[in-house]
Amino acid sequence: DTGVSQNPRHKITKRGQNVTFRCDPISEHNRLYWYRQTLGQGPEFLTYFQNEAQLEKSRLLSDRFSAERPKGSFSTLEIQRTEQGDSAMYLCASSQGAGRGPQHFGDGTRLSIL
């Protein structure tokens, strides 16, 4: 399977804990995107990378959120001091080229805050 891979599929944690998610994009894709999707809503853009450079961050991405793509391949999204409102599905997508290609999505990581 050469699609976008996300781990873990589901993360349950207590409020205040830190969590980290991983995304492995399609290998030849240079662009990687993170989205957040809450129940009954469409995905909301968080940030994206072109290769290892983080080119844009949404204002939804508070100081508690940080994303990295150290070698231009996989990416991690870390949430520090989690809050109830962070409960959501976190989706990763990747695309090829200068952003004109379609984005291919992973299965997502569902975060549940107790």
Add this chain to the structure above:
Amino acid sequence: AQTVTQSQPEMSVQEAETVTLSCTYDTSESDYYLFWYKQPPSRQMILVIRQEAYKQQNATENRFSVNFQKAAKSFSLKISDSQLGDAAMYFCAYRSVKINNDMRFGAGTRLTVKP
């Protein structure tokens, strides 16, 4: 800021019939892309069809076609010969070419297909 509106939270169609899902968007740009994505329950988002704003011809992919009305900022999806496997959440999405590269999604339409 660009916004995408899907005014139908839920739609239902009989198997083998045709259904149209509505989408409108707001933008001041002339060059952009529009997409329809399908998200089955607990499964990943799949691209159904895309439309480039500079193309007047409506995109078609097998049983899926769009009615793109640029002046009206409308982008509806028509599903012909509906199948049980078409049941899913359908999201309309807008992506600017010039300003940034994030996609703006609508709130989605849940499509039920009745046998």
